[in-house]
Amino acid sequence: MPLENHEKARFLLHRSLVEGISPEDRHWLDAHVGQCAECGRYADLAARAARALDWFALEPDPAAALRVENAVRSRAEEMRSAESHAKSLWIGTGVAILLTFAGSAVAWHALAWLASQWSLPSRVWQIVFAAFWLLPSLLLALLPLFRRRLLGEDSESNRETV
């Protein structure tokens, strides 16, 4: 039997295990393996090698499996609650922005109407409008500057109480 036939048989044997072969190649291979004892032994070894991985029972520790499951579950819970918190924060911010715009429009018209009723110059009510919207924000922005003094006073008053 020519040497190429044995090489072809071995190539096809591996290929049949790894990715499959055509019916024609299968037919040729079966016929060859049936006639050639050496290639028959090789085919047997190849099949045993492919099956050999099933011989290892790598059983994981059930306690470790449970530990992993619990850790992953609790992480998923944490992530879900953090995401829902972030989601509500975004929704709150969106609503606040919408209300700011809507409120500004309403306040603008209300002040314009009042100014017309009291015959006030437009600059006056516009300054009142600006102060009405900017003052709270300015106070909030200035708060950190005075926080230390406020906290210092608090701690001093606490010390006095103690």
Add this chain to the structure above:
Amino acid sequence: MVAVVTAFSRVAEPESQCIARALRRRDSEFIGRLVSQYHYRLFRYLVYWTCSREQAEDLVQETWLRVLEHAGQYNGRLRFEPWLFSIARNLAIDHLRKQQKATARRRMCREDEAGLDLPAPDFESPFFAAARSEDAKRIAAALGALEPIYREALLLRFQEELSLAEIAQVAGAPVPTVSSRIHRGLSMLQASLGGGADAA
């Protein structure tokens, strides 16, 4: 073949979509079931990479935490297994790199401080521990000698029964490379079995 693949994709589609949705929603009940369902397969895959049960157990947890972090990247159009294994693979490779660096550092320290003799790491092969027959012991020795990329290719093809394209996706390598890794791994296992048969 194409018909079989298409039919399989259709069957697999709802499950993978379901997994993708549950991961995005952080459905802890479903995720808990998923962890338990894939635990053995993931553990085995990581043992094939690290050759250590303890390291594999740690990496299993890290893999799932990484899955949660990157849940948005899985759209459920492909099967879940290749995606899961590719995450596990990246973690295993990072872990092995760190281990190699640590070993190199330890070796340098040993050269610097000749008097200080650190204990040698005890790497008992988990394959050898799990081998229950003479043939299995020969295969265990051959598996231990194989590089992790060959062990990985063999496991994914013959135990996970992934297609070559899916293995290529996990390994981030072209299909012919994956195919040749399986051929080489198989030849080595075959040689170890053949050697044993000859000896007998």
